[in-house]
Amino acid sequence: MATFYEVKQLLCRLFGHRDIEDNDDDITVELRSYRGECENRQIQISNTELLELYNKVSAMDNNSLELYSENTYETAVDLDHFIMRRQEFPLTSDDSINGISYEVGYPTAEYSLYLLMLIKDAMNQQQGRNSRIPPMRLRRPFERYFGEGENTLETILPKMIGEFSLKIVNTSGNYKSLNILRKMKTSFEFEFMYKTGNSLVEFLDILDMFPMDNGIRSRTSETQIDTPPLRKYTEDVVDYYKQALASNDPYIKYISFYHVMEYFYDEVFKRKMVTDLKNKITHPDFSYKDEDKIYEIAMFVKNRLRMNDETGQGNELESLKYVLNEYVSVDDLKARINIIDSNALNYYQNNKVAFCNASVIGWSDSQGVFTQLAKRIYFTRNSLVHSKSGKNKERYRPYQDEKQLQLEIPLVKAVAEAIIINSSEII
Template structure:
């Protein structure tokens, strides 16, 4: 990332507050910010903002979610539950821990350098998240007034930009400070968050990108009902499938989403596999070249039955990849799937054609391929291997899915399995 200057910092702050003008010493706000019932803040200290800009530019590495210096680091935290940040703050205030190695950990509101860098990264985002609207509302509404820190109030000092901006942003950060330069802040953060979960039953993870804030990767459905409103249903659906679908839609975890959608297709594995097996036997017997009088022909049928049964027994059930391909072949219309994916995010068509998740083997799928049978075979392989990576975590040479680390990649796979699952549900609907 390029260096930040003062003007860029002001532009970033404008995302959540109005700036009327600035002088050599002060930034004048167009709307004063209520601090408590008696005090209002109508200007910010230029020197404080410039010091924060200098701090951002002195980092050894930075992204929209992380700032690292030689002796300290600040990382964004994401709750692994639906509890908002305020629940943590109210219950635990700020957690600080200092170990025997001189490493200090603290969780709390973001520093001003972090806030400026974070807002600057959001400014580049094509889709501004709802959280910025919330921050603007909190800054101008008395009900969300943020009192000055106790030391400042006792000493009669004004509120700082760090206090006001940090309190307004619904962002929680982990700050790590070391007595000596380090490069293992990511590992230290993981260790602290494990200790936090172990001690308090509170689960957080560090953010790797801003996708979870900008809502990138989420399946967008508003367009279907935006023009005319939602129609009354004209079909009823299988209850089990609807429950899996509802769980997937409501789940926060990409892994749970994916597996819940997969379960909808899995519901029919045994049926389609057995139907296909019966059809194979029927075709063998019905073939004009088959004769009940030839032992070789009878043995061919026996071989087909025993080999299929052996494979089912060895694998503990039906051949799932084959069964998935049969479900897709029978219930999923590929042109409709392409249309759904394109309507959601047209870039995903090319993504699926050229890219595979890092936790699977090389399994691209060209949804617009000319031969539908090849498309279905490739699609089944991609979906099935993705599912296996989520379910199996054996240590070995095969690619593995790492929770949270690979969430951004997995999120891009969700529209593919969701739109397939929707067609499966609809295909089994009954007209009212």
């Protein structure tokens, strides 16, 4: 990890000092023509305060872009500049029952300094003369970091970083492990995305935030969330959901939402298989001495497990139907789809999926609705992932069928959300 003097040199360089000696002097920042004023201004950054902050950060635990202690957790999130301008930050959410608070906004001074330490480490790993040049995004006019009022490390460093973070504060003292804090982060991220329809994307590493090659990275927009999460969600499926929302490509969206459903196939299929088999062997009509009954059990298992090579349906279609039955309420699903797209319910009821002829959904058919849901979703998925030339009538053609596929997104999005929520646990 970068030393104190390395970080201090980086700060000095960003404030316009080229040759800096390793000493304990305060940092003097010259503000020229400050906000149109004719006279220059000088601001002092205390070496003592900077050293205290550095020692505090060094004593905290970290993992890549995560900085945490027993009671705090902070990680960088990518917010679109347009959203940053139009929203009021910080966005806060307090769970007074469990003693947890969440905040999306400018990073703390501790986290900001930690990121500068990571940036300096990345610079040290560069070869040649570029090893002394900070990332382009930090080489902005530094006057913007300073306001008209009191300027301290707590106000300067977050503005210098120019990105936002997700902060979790554990006021109860009951949740001290990193694993628990990450689960809380996952819960917040899902509910943020669920309520806003926008992806909450974490940076991958410091080079993702501050590319050393001065490349331009893409951004994803976010907006406000107002209530704390009260459930623990499965992290893997939230990642699929996040990937779906982060993409503008309906193909990637559909496949990512489908992965949420597929995640539970084996678990739910096995549970259904065991339950049905128990019911059969404990039924009063069953006798292990009756060969016909034994053979009936064997055929039941065989038929349940078989795979139909011709259609490619087999276990997956049955598993999807079991997952839908277990985690999805039709009434709740219809309500959620209607929120996402008010025309979608009627469309699914009266129109097949044009490029694969997947079935319509009879919402009032209480007996067959799950079968119809499963077939529409699964046949569409097959059309996306299979591209055999002999099945042109069932094959998805990029660009040509994109608008039709876009119409299916509200359905799989709402189904994925229902599965994520109903497979979760209450905190």
